[in-house]
Amino acid sequence: KAGVTQTPRYLIKTRGQQVTLSCSPISGHRSVSWYQQTPGQGLQFLFEYFSETQRNKGNFPGRFSGRQFSNSRSEMNVSTLELGDSALYLCASSLATGLMDEQYFGPGTRLTVT
Amino acid sequence: GESVGLHLPTLSVQEGDNSIINCAYSNSASDYFIWYKQESGKGPQFIIDIRSNMDKRQGQRVTVLLNKTVKHLSLQIAATQPGDSAVYFCAENNTDTDKLIFGTGTRLQVFP
Numbered sequence: 001k002a003g004v005t006q007t008p009r010y011l012i013k014t015r016g017q018q019v020t021l022s023c024s025p026i027s028g029h030r031s032v033s034w035y036q037q038t039p040g041q042g043l044q045f046l047f048e049y050f051s052e053t054q055r056n057k058g059n060f061p062g063r064f065s066g067r068q069f070s071n072s073r074s075e076m077n078v079s080t081l082e083l084g085d086s087a088l089y090l091c092a093s094s095l096a097t098g099l100m101d102e103q104y105f106g107p108g109t110r111l112t113v114t
Numbered sequence: 115g116e117s118v119g120l121h122l123p124t125l126s127v128q129e130g131d132n133s134i135i136n137c138a139y140s141n142s143a144s145d146y147f148i149w150y151k152q153e154s155g156k157g158p159q160f161i162i163d164i165r166s167n168m169d170k171r172q173g174q175r176v177t178v179l180l181n182k183t184v185k186h187l188s189l190q191i192a193a194t195q196p197g198d199s200a201v202y203f204c205a206e207n208n209t210d211t212d213k214l215i216f217g218t219g220t221r222l223q224v225f226p
Contacts, residue, residue, distance in 0.1 A: 033214075042216055042219060043216035056213060090157050092158075102160050104160070105156075105159065
């Protein structure tokens with residue numbers, strides 16, 4: 001069974017631009033969560049989608065948004081990029097919602113904002 | 115590979131020795147805990163979990179201990195191997211918020 005895939009793997013953007021990252025969960029998984037990983041803040045929860053609905057949200061500004069499609073694939077968007085948005089963005093999928101269901105992480109998208 | 119943390123605490127162990135990685139969690143209401151392993155260039159990988167009604171759980175070569183009194187979690191790796199070299203994160207889940215809160219991570223280096 002293929003794992004979680006994320007595209008692109010690397011991205012360089014300039015301040016003020018916007019970016020869309022994509023995540024394809026493991027086949028059959030309906031929940032997708034997004035995390036931001038930085039050396040200073042570690043791994044921080046962004047949001048979780050289940051059945052095309054945002055089920056939970058972390059403490060990030062409204063510039064960070066996401067959505068989930070009917071095939072469970074998910075995208076996250078960051079508008080008006082800031083230097084501090086440079087990070088590894090990870091998505092994780094699980095069969096169902098609820099964090100006691102094991103999450104499988106993708107390799108991440110490394111975003112660099114210049 | 116990508117760096118997951120430039121200033122992580124580091125544990126260096128000799129191959130074959132046992133490793134103990136510690137984690138202090140913050141919320142006494144957290145009732146589910148997970149250990150993840152992250153290798154360079156990869157996303158975190160689930161290792162083992164434990165619920166708050168337990169104080170010990172064993173897997174293959176790994177044991178997690180939970181001390182709720184002092185809000186402390188540890189991961190023990192038996193007979194540490196070079197392939198165990200990675201960054202290890204603990205995570206806690208509070209069912210009130212249903213969000214995973216990750217610790218800062220510990221880098222494990224295994225030398226021959």
